[in-house]
Amino acid sequence: MSLIEIKKLIKIYSDDGVDTRALDGVSLTINDGEFVAITGASGSGKSTLLQILGCLDRSTDGSYTFEGKEVSSYSDAELARIRNEKLGFVFQSFNLLPRLSVLDNVVLPLVYAGVSKKERVERAEAMIDLVGLADRRGYQASQLSGGQKQRVAIARALVNNPKVIFADEPTGNLDSKSGAVVLEFLQMLNDQGRTLVVVTHELYVAEAARRTVHIVDGRIDSDQPVAHRRIIAKDGFIK
Amino acid sequence: MNKSGQSHASVSDVLGMATGALLGNKIRSALTALGIIIGVAAIIIVMSIGNAAQALILQEVQSFGARNVFISPGRIQGNNPMSAAGAVLNQSLKQNDIDQLEDPNNVPDAVLVNPSVEGSVSATYGDQTVIETLLGSGAHVFDIYNLTIAQGSAFTKTDVDSYARAAVIGKNVAKDLFGANDPIGKKIAMKGQKFSVVGVFSSSNAAMIGIDDMIVVPYTSAQEYLLGGIHYFNEVVVQARTVEAVPGMVRDIQTTLRADHNITDPSKDDFTIQTQEDIMRSIDTVFVSLTAFLTLVAAISLLVGGVGVMNIMLVSVTERTREIGLRKALGATSGNILLQFLFEALLLSIGGGIIGIVGGLGVTALAVAVATKATGIVFPFVVSWMGIGLGVGVSAAIGLTFGVFPARNAAQKSPVEALRYE
Numbered sequence: 001m002s003l004i005e006i007k008k009l010i011k012i013y014s015d016d017g018v019d020t021r022a023l024d025g026v027s028l029t030i031n032d033g034e035f036v037a038i039t040g041a042s043g044s045g046k047s048t049l050l051q052i053l054g055c056l057d058r059s060t061d062g063s064y065t066f067e068g069k070e071v072s073s074y075s076d077a078e079l080a081r082i083r084n085e086k087l088g089f090v091f092q093s094f095n096l097l098p099r100l101s102v103l104d105n106v107v108l109p110l111v112y113a114g115v116s117k118k119e120r121v122e123r124a125e126a127m128i129d130l131v132g133l134a135d136r137r138g139y140q141a142s143q144l145s146g147g148q149k150q151r152v153a154i155a156r157a158l159v160n161n162p163k164v165i166f167a168d169e170p171t172g173n174l175d176s177k178s179g180a181v182v183l184e185f186l187q188m189l190n191d192q193g194r195t196l197v198v199v200t201h202e203l204y205v206a207e208a209a210r211r212t213v214h215i216v217d218g219r220i221d222s223d224q225p226v227a228h229r230r231i232i233a234k235d236g237f238i239k
Numbered sequence: 240m241n242k243s244g245q246s247h248a249s250v251s252d253v254l255g256m257a258t259g260a261l262l263g264n265k266i267r268s269a270l271t272a273l274g275i276i277i278g279v280a281a282i283i284i285v286m287s288i289g290n291a292a293q294a295l296i297l298q299e300v301q302s303f304g305a306r307n308v309f310i311s312p313g314r315i316q317g318n319n320p321m322s323a324a325g326a327v328l329n330q331s332l333k334q335n336d337i338d339q340l341e342d343p344n345n346v347p348d349a350v351l352v353n354p355s356v357e358g359s360v361s362a363t364y365g366d367q368t369v370i371e372t373l374l375g376s377g378a379h380v381f382d383i384y385n386l387t388i389a390q391g392s393a394f395t396k397t398d399v400d401s402y403a404r405a406a407v408i409g410k411n412v413a414k415d416l417f418g419a420n421d422p423i424g425k426k427i428a429m430k431g432q433k434f435s436v437v438g439v440f441s442s443s444n445a446a447m448i449g450i451d452d453m454i455v456v457p458y459t460s461a462q463e464y465l466l467g468g469i470h471y472f473n474e475v476v477v478q479a480r481t482v483e484a485v486p487g488m489v490r491d492i493q494t495t496l497r498a499d500h501n502i503t504d505p506s507k508d509d510f511t512i513q514t515q516e517d518i519m520r521s522i523d524t525v526f527v528s529l530t531a532f533l534t535l536v537a538a539i540s541l542l543v544g545g546v547g548v549m550n551i552m553l554v555s556v557t558e559r560t561r562e563i564g565l566r567k568a569l570g571a572t573s574g575n576i577l578l579q580f581l582f583e584a585l586l587l588s589i590g591g592g593i594i595g596i597v598g599g600l601g602v603t604a605l606a607v608a609v610a611t612k613a614t615g616i617v618f619p620f621v622v623s624w625m626g627i628g629l630g631v632g633v634s635a636a637i638g639l640t641f642g643v644f645p646a647r648n649a650a651q652k653s654p655v656e657a658l659r660y661e
Contacts, residue, residue: 080573084569085570095568
């Protein structure tokens, strides 16, 4: 069974009576364990697609089934629950809460999941260790470098053990060295069986994935496996 | 996922987030709470000091003794003490009334009847002249008000009957006229008559306000020599045998005075009878309405504080739009967000309210201490529990009322809109 299946998805934004068709009949299937890069120029609709797939926004028309269930039938509270339990997010601008410590940032999804205090601290600490920031647990998020912040964000995305991780330009605000660390990490997660959907407008990020979906003007222009996949850990990373 | 789709974040977790957000911006939180602090403190101060003053006056009235009934000339409308002002001019209470009231056949429960007149008088000794309040009274006045004499003695019924030129003076009068000299036996001049000072009141006579500045003489000599030969009284006090006898005695007094004044229609009474209960009730009325008015004024400042909380919460919600979006992306429901911002508003206003209560009580205690020191009258420090309840209740209500709107604004943000916000 496919994990994600969308059919003829349409998204129209209305702004001051002017309708903008961001997605114009997108159909796509993503299976468990895939690493999909969604590419396209800015304004092509790729971020809109990611937001709908990530249950952050609702489509205007068309169907979206996640694990076989129609997403449009869920209430807002149920969508919040799905985001909390099944999905993880990594953003271009990290979106950490700057006044909170690294640990408190990573713990946040577990708080909304209602996990007990003891268990959530244990799980968050394990994730922080995994991304190599064990010595930064007590730091305020605002004290970290960009690469460290994105690693905290990845730890936060992983802490609820989600089915899919959605990443929107995860290396966009990073230098190449930090970007390489983040991409290498994403590949490792995929190797362990995690499903990844990454939005990017940069070729080298797309080359790290297994499949690229190219969007032009709200439609799928091409959908193909990556022919010469770049393994960051082995091949390195050239921006 | 559970069936209802509700998030499991516990209330204490959300409360923790709200506390964290407020502590993360201490100066803003403190300034926002200040409006509530001042408003609640103002309410506490007004109510506590109002209660203290009320308790003080009621305590004094009570010390008159519950057996006393006060008859004044003229008619007081209802419970309105303001209309009593006109009563001074009324001349309906005469010596004959006193004789009738003293007759056990008319008022069997009366143990004493004490008439009095009031005025002001200038008194001279040597080259010192003072203008003071004059009380011309029967000899029972010392018993009725428990007036204690520091030096010399009180005048007697014989003095009253014989139009004696004898005066008992307050300690301030004694000091002004005689300085360090012993006043007893000295003659003071009033209206060309020489009055002999027989006694000086001690200063601990709380039951009669202003006794320190009074000159008390027999009513007979006051009427005859000092007030121009008048034959009426400003007040008559009748004391009942027991407290239980008061209502019956009031009826007897009414019957006696009506017969004496040829009044058949009770609505045309030219006298007013007040029991201690009546007086306490009218003092109560004055204080309750005064305190209510001042509390209302203080409540307006609290309202302004509440608007301040709402204003800051709205700014905070706008500033933290991205945070709200992120929290929703991580699984917070609208309910979680609503609760968090509502808790922030509630913590600000209830926290402010508690600080305001403590501060208000502190100011009240200070004011009571200063007033006690300045006047020598012991003001009771009455904690207004109603004020405290009102302070907590109103500040919580304000937090809720003015917090709901910003919190709803926060909760209604769609996660993607909020994340896109710059």
